[in-house]
Every structure is written in structure tokens, then in C-alpha cells.
Amino acid sequence: MMRIGITTFHFAENCGAMLQCYALQEKLRSMGADTVIIDYRPQYHEKRYSVFGTPLENARASYRKYRPLGAFTASRRALRAFLGTIKAHKNAIKSLKLKFRFKKFMKANLILTKKYKMPEELRRNPPKCDVYVSGSDQLWNPGITGGKPDLVYYLDFAPRGAKRITYAVSACELGEIPPEAAEAIKKLDCISLRETEMRDKVEAVCGKKAHISIDPVFLLPPDRYSGIIREPAVSEPYILVYAIPDSGISNFCGAVNKIGEKYKALYIDISPERLAIRGRTRHLSAAPDEFLGYIRKADLVITNSFHATAFSLLFNKRFVAVPNKSRSSRITELLGRLGLQDRVVSEPEDAAVVAGEDIDYSGANGLMEDMKRESEDYLRYSIYKDRDRLYAD
Numbered sequence: 001m002m003r004i005g006i007t008t009f010h011f012a013e014n015c016g017a018m019l020q021c022y023a024l025q026e027k028l029r030s031m032g033a034d035t036v037i038i039d040y041r042p043q044y045h046e047k048r049y050s051v052f053g054t055p056l057e058n059a060r061a062s063y064r065k066y067r068p069l070g071a072f073t074a075s076r077r078a079l080r081a082f083l084g085t086i087k088a089h090k091n092a093i094k095s096l097k098l099k100f101r102f103k104k105f106m107k108a109n110l111i112l113t114k115k116y117k118m119p120e121e122l123r124r125n126p127p128k129c130d131v132y133v134s135g136s137d138q139l140w141n142p143g144i145t146g147g148k149p150d151l152v153y154y155l156d157f158a159p160r161g162a163k164r165i166t167y168a169v170s171a172c173e174l175g176e177i178p179p180e181a182a183e184a185i186k187k188l189d190c191i192s193l194r195e196t197e198m199r200d201k202v203e204a205v206c207g208k209k210a211h212i213s214i215d216p217v218f219l220l221p222p223d224r225y226s227g228i229i230r231e232p233a234v235s236e237p238y239i240l241v242y243a244i245p246d247s248g249i250s251n252f253c254g255a256v257n258k259i260g261e262k263y264k265a266l267y268i269d270i271s272p273e274r275l276a277i278r279g280r281t282r283h284l285s286a287a288p289d290e291f292l293g294y295i296r297k298a299d300l301v302i303t304n305s306f307h308a309t310a311f312s313l314l315f316n317k318r319f320v321a322v323p324n325k326s327r328s329s330r331i332t333e334l335l336g337r338l339g340l341q342d343r344v345v346s347e348p349e350d351a352a353v354v355a356g357e358d359i360d361y362s363g364a365n366g367l368m369e370d371m372k373r374e375s376e377d378y379l380r381y382s383i384y385k386d387r388d389r390l391y392a393d
Contacts, residue, residue: 002383005129007153009137009144010037012045014103015291016217018306020136022109022288024167024216031379036085036231038127038319039112041120044146053084063141070176073369077194079244083271094285101287108229119150122157131383132158135167135352136194136216137238140181142172148173149195154184165382168375170343171198172329178204183315192375197329213375215334218368222314230289232297238266240298241281242291242308248324252304253277254348259302262352272295301356306330313338313368316361320345320354337371338364 006028021037028035047057062081066074077105106112113127117166126132132155138144139153155164172195177185180206185191188342191206193212195201202210239259243252252277260267260279267281270291274283286294292311295301301312301319309331312319321344323331328344335341339357345351 001034002032002131003036003129004028004133005036005038005113005127005260006101006132006133006135007155008135008139008158009045009279010039010112011041011106012048013099015286015288016305016310017103017137018106018110019311020216021290022228023132023218023220024136025110027216027219027376027379028383031383033131033383035111036127036129037112038116038132039245040116040122040123040147040152042150042152046117050110053284055082058082058085059143066088068173096195098287101285101290104282105228119152119157122152125175126157126159129162129314131163131165133165133167135192137167138170138173140169140171140198142175143173149181149184151180151184155188156183156184156282163189163383165366167192167379168194168215170194170330171202171294174198176202177201190378192378192382195333197333213367213378215306215373217307217310218314218372219375222316225292225314228289229292229296230287232268232290234266234268234297236266237298237299238268239263239300239302240294241267241269241271241277241302242294242303242305243275243302243322244272244305245271246304246324248304248322249275251254251346251348252322252324255320255345255351256302256348258348258351259300259320259355263300263355265299268294268298302351302355304331308332314363315342316359316365317344318355318359319343320351322347322351338367 006024008021009017025035026035059078059082063074063078066077116122134153134155142148158164164187171193185202185206191202191210194214194215199210241256243249258276267277267279269275269281269283270286293307294316295311295317298317301308301317303309303321304323309321312366321331332344335343343354343355
């Protein structure tokens with residue numbers, strides 16, 4: 001049996017990150033592969049999700065991450081990270097409970113190798129696999145990988161003779177490709193990206209076609225998630241709000257409030273940080289199984305998150321996307337391919353109108369199926385068949 005090892009952000013305390021890992025694992029298993037998640041946990045990730053991280057360390061990390069947006073924005077985000085860490089210490093019990101729920105989901109649903117903390121450990125003694133897959137998520141975003149490319153996510157540790165492929169890797173914030181990353185990209189057998197933004201630069205480096213593939217969560221049919229969903233204990237209709245904190249959060253909250261002026265409903269806010277939104281609101285934490293349940297049961301979803309948008313699509317929910325302009329491409333490109341670009345709101349004043357419009361999913365569902373088939377073909381030929389078929393055209 002073919003053995004496949006996946007590297008990704010599998011243990012990130014982020015619902016989308018953990019669910020895309022689960023989806024790719026399950027898809028590869030359904031294709032007949034013995035699939036494992038390589039349990040690589042670098043220090044920069046461990047610090048990010050530490051309940052007791054130091055305020056200064058988190059502020060510095062936040063500044064580095066947002067420095068490309070300008071010194072003022074980076075400084076503001078650093079201050080928010082500093083104060084947020086202090087607040088997290090006060091809410092440590094709540095944070096620890098959520099961390100436990102993430103670990104419980106991961107233990108029940110992901111198949112892990114032994115733990116690796118350093119790239120050198122993987123290079124010396126990698127888990128034995130026939131194929132190594134890097135994907136999906138923002139693995140090539142240096143703002144997340146400690147300020148520089150982490151070559152583990154470029155599969156530089158894979159032994160000679162094994163296939164090295166990527167699947168739907170997001171490189172949309174990579175910018176110019178550093179020399180060390182370029183060398184690793186050249187050694188990849190097949191390349192699949194999630195967005196077109198960096199495709200030309202990647203192709204120029206490696207001299208081969210970079211395929212655009214759908215995010216792994218779309219590879220499983222919606223009912224495949226039923227076995228891992230935890231239904232929310234909310235008896236009345238509600239609008240779900242889920243936002244990743246970023247420099248555009250005030251614009252996002254403005255859109256939510258405009259919707260609230262027109263639609264008097266309960267808000268369930270499962271954002272990592274409580275949002276400044278008006279109206280009747282419950283702020284709740286959510287692990288991946290709960291995240292799915294809240295989306296599936298919602299009357300309307302308002303989000304700036306790629307994966308909350310993706311699951312809204314999968315469950316055919318009415319939704320409004322209010323992405324941050326600096327990293328909106330992953331959402332706007334997906335919705336553009338599905339003919340649903342009108343669900344994207346950039347100005348709060350437009351939010352209430354879009355929220356009230358129903359979505360005809362007949363066309364979008366067909367397009368999602370087409371994208372799914374193309375992505376399955378990429379996986380099938382890159383792993384099991386002659387990869388030259390991928391480049392025949």
C-alpha cells in the first residue's frame with residue numbers, strides 16, 4: 001500500500017487549519033493510501049499557541065507579521081498582541097479548556113507520526129513514506145513561519161527517491177521567492193497552489209506548471225462531515241459571526257452592525273477575540289467540530305475567514321464575506337471562480353443589502369464539483385500515475 005506523509009499546520013488552534021488537514025488526510029485515505037500527518041511542531045508555532053506566552057514576545061511576533069502593512073499598522077497590532085496576552089493570562093482557564101477541545105478533536109481524527117520539533121530531526125530521520133505532500137493552508141507565508149520560509153513545508157527533508165508534491169499551498173503573501181525556497185521548489189515533482197497570485201513566480205522558478213487546486217475541505221462531500229459535527233445548543237435562529245482579528249476588523253464590525261440595524265436577530269460570535277458589535281450577542285469559543293455545527297445551523301454567516309466562507313459554501317448557507325483588503329485574494333478568487341463575487345462586501349453600507357439576498361447554489365455547486373474533479377485528477381496523477389500526464393498540455 002502506498003504510504004503518504006502530509007506536512008501542514010495540523011495542530012494550529014485554528015478551526016480552518018485543522019479541518020483542511022483532516023479533509024486532505026481523509027481524501028487520500030479514500031484513494032487507498034496509508035496516510036499519516038507528520039507531527040512537526042516548530043518553536044514559532046508552539047509559542048503562538050501557548051496560553052502563557054509572554055506579552056513582549058507576542059508583540060514582537062505581531063509586529064514582524066504586520067510590518068509589510070506599514071509601521072503604524074504593525075505597531076497597533078503589536079500593542080493589541082501585548083494587551084491581548086495580558087488579557088489571556090486572566091482568561092487562562094477558558095483558554096486551557098478550548099485548547100483541550102482542540103487536542104481532543106485532533107487525537108480522535110488525525111493520524112500522527114512521532115513528534116518532530118526541529119527541521120534537523122526530520123532531515124536525519126524522516127518517517128518512511130513513498131510520497132510526501134505539503135498542503136494545504138498558508139505554508140509558504142513567511143509571516144506565519146517565523147518571518148522566513150520554513151523549508152520543511154517545501155519538503156526539503158524528503159529522502160532521495162520519494163515523490164515530493166504540494167497540494168493547494170497558499171503562497172499569496174510570499175512576495176519575492178527567497179533563494180533557499182527557490183532551490184527547494186525546483187526539487188518538487190508536482191506543484192499545486194490554492195491561488196493564482198504567485199503562480200507565475202513559482203513557475204518561473206521551477207520551470208513547470210503550477211496547478212491551481214481547490215482547498216482540501218471541498219474534496220469531501222458535505223455529508224462526510226456529519227460524523228464529526230457537534231450540534232450547537234442554541235434553540236433560536238441566529239446569525240453566526242466569525243472573524244480573524246486583523247487590521248480590517250473595524251470595517252468588519254461596521255458591516256456586522258449595519259446588518260444588525262436591519263435584521264434583529266441573535267448574534268453568535270465565535271471569533272477568537274470578542275468583537276465590538278452591537279445587539280444581542282453571545283461570544284462563545286469553538287473547536288473544529290463545534291465550528292462546523294455553528295455554521296451548518298446558522299441562518300446567515302458573516303465572516304472574513306477563508307475557511308468559514310468555504311464551509312458556508314459547502315453547506316449552501318447564506319453568507320456575507322468581508323475580507324481584509326490586504327489578504328482578500330484567497331476569498332475573492334474562490335468566490336469569483338464560483339460566480340458568487342457579489343457576496344463580498346468592502347463597504348459596511350452594502351452589507352445589509354447583500355445579507356438579505358438569497359443565493360442560488362445550483363450553478364455554484366456544479367462549478368465546485370468541476371473544481372473538485374480537477375483537483376482529484378491532480379492528486380491521482382501526481383501520486384499514483386505518470387506525472388508527465390499533468391504537463392502534457
